Amino acid sequence: MSDASINSPEFQGQAFESEAQFGDYFALLKPRVMTLVVFTAAVGLLAAPVAVHPFVAFCAILFIAVGGGASGALNMWWDADIDAVMKRTARRPIPAGKVTGDEALALGLALSGFSVVFLGLASNWFAAGLLAFTIFFYVVVYTMWLKRWTPQNIVIGGAAGAFPPMIGWAAATGGISVESVLMFCLTFMWTPPHFWALALFIRKDYDHAGVPMLTVTHGRRVTRNHILVYTLLLAALAVAMAFTTAGGPFYLAVAVVLNAMFVKGAWDIWRRDEEMCEADNFRVEKKFFKLSLLYLFAHFGAILVEAVMSRLGMGLGLGGWI
Amino acid sequence: MSLNKQHEIHNRRFGRNLGLGLTLGAFMAIIFGLTMVKVSRGDYEPSRTPTATEVTQ
Numbered sequence A: 001m002s003d004a005s006i007n008s009p010e011f012q013g014q015a016f017e018s019e020a021q022f023g024d025y026f027a028l029l030k031p032r033v034m035t036l037v038v039f040t041a042a043v044g045l046l047a048a049p050v051a052v053h054p055f056v057a058f059c060a061i062l063f064i065a066v067g068g069g070a071s072g073a074l075n076m077w078w079d080a081d082i083d084a085v086m087k088r089t090a091r092r093p094i095p096a097g098k099v100t101g102d103e104a105l106a107l108g109l110a111l112s113g114f115s116v117v118f119l120g121l122a123s124n125w126f127a128a129g130l131l132a133f134t135i136f137f138y139v140v141v142y143t144m145w146l147k148r149w150t151p152q153n154i155v156i157g158g159a160a161g162a163f164p165p166m167i168g169w170a171a172a173t174g175g176i177s178v179e180s181v182l183m184f185c186l187t188f189m190w191t192p193p194h195f196w197a198l199a200l201f202i203r204k205d206y207d208h209a210g211v212p213m214l215t216v217t218h219g220r221r222v223t224r225n226h227i228l229v230y231t232l233l234l235a236a237l238a239v240a241m242a243f244t245t246a247g248g249p250f251y252l253a254v255a256v257v258l259n260a261m262f263v264k265g266a267w268d269i270w271r272r273d274e275e276m277c278e279a280d281n282f283r284v285e286k287k288f289f290k291l292s293l294l295y296l297f298a299h300f301g302a303i304l305v306e307a308v309m310s311r312l313g314m315g316l317g318l319g320g321w322i
Numbered sequence B: 001m002s003l004n005k006q007h008e009i010h011n012r013r014f015g016r017n018l019g020l021g022l023t024l025g026a027f028m029a030i031i032f033g034l035t036m037v038k039v040s041r042g043d044y045e046p047s048r049t050p051t052a053t054e055v056t057q
Helices: A022-027 A031-047 A054-078 A080-085 A101-122 A125-146 A153-173 A178-201 A203-209 A220-243 A249-271 A274-280 A283-311 B008-040 B052-056
Strands: none
Touching: A022 B008, A031 A054, A031 A153, A031 A178, A031 A283, A054 A080, A054 A101, A054 A125, A054 A153, A054 B008, A080 A203, A101 A125, A101 A153, A125 A153, A153 A178, A178 A220, A178 A249, A178 A283, A220 A249, A220 A283, A249 A283, A274 A283
């Protein structure tokens, strides 16, 4: 469309709402997911026992975030058809008609390559390789392969979201360790109860989209059982983290309180049936979902506090047992 | 045809161009900063082989 055609009578009065703005391209990067990526990657990097120059640390976290955003854009490109039929995702830039699928693909591929190369140049190539693997895992293994094929999609796909603290740690140390693997496991085990709680109260969305969520394929009773089992395993793992060099007394206190609340929430969900849920409009499931958000941020926040205290020489340390 | 009228599409494209310009500017600043840090801490110094006298000592 040229400027001359814009001024022609047939275009007068049109709102041009479908013309993409900068924010629409930014929305392709899933900024809300990116906040989690930034936070957990930053904690992984700062908790590592190797000091990193602040500007290099900033760049490393930025490139990890851009890599996460790139995989979000590629996910939106591939999933545009199911995003259009789900109420939660129908206003994303591609189903809303603001950005074309090809543009999302180009942006995703360009930013993927950019983020991996610049993370390698800023920190090290091990971290860059891990970021490249994460993007591949999220886009190809989760989005293209597992999401529409197996009800365990959330479990395996959750691994992609669990990599950022490990990449942050690798950016600082150039490798992996027990601490970074446990940080990975924390997010990995947290993802299924978090998403299954969501699936319990926005059930119709996944039904319409034909995504084989556990609630759709195995029923809601089985989903409640799974939430309880995963929460119990998560609690054991989260408390164990206190006895590594990344943990400590402050982390232990936070972990004990939050895991007690989380297990109680999972137990409450397990005890309920559909009639009870309909009666109170999924109050317990919604409360558990909100708690799950606080849960992850508080655990990583506590690891960050332990790292800062340790740097200031105030760390009491339960660490090194694991 | 004269282009005297400011159409809504011009505002939308200005926003997009401004955003892209600022992003590229920030990218330049980051690369400059990163280069300064790496050069000043000697990341690109060639590794020095010990001299014969240093080896014998």
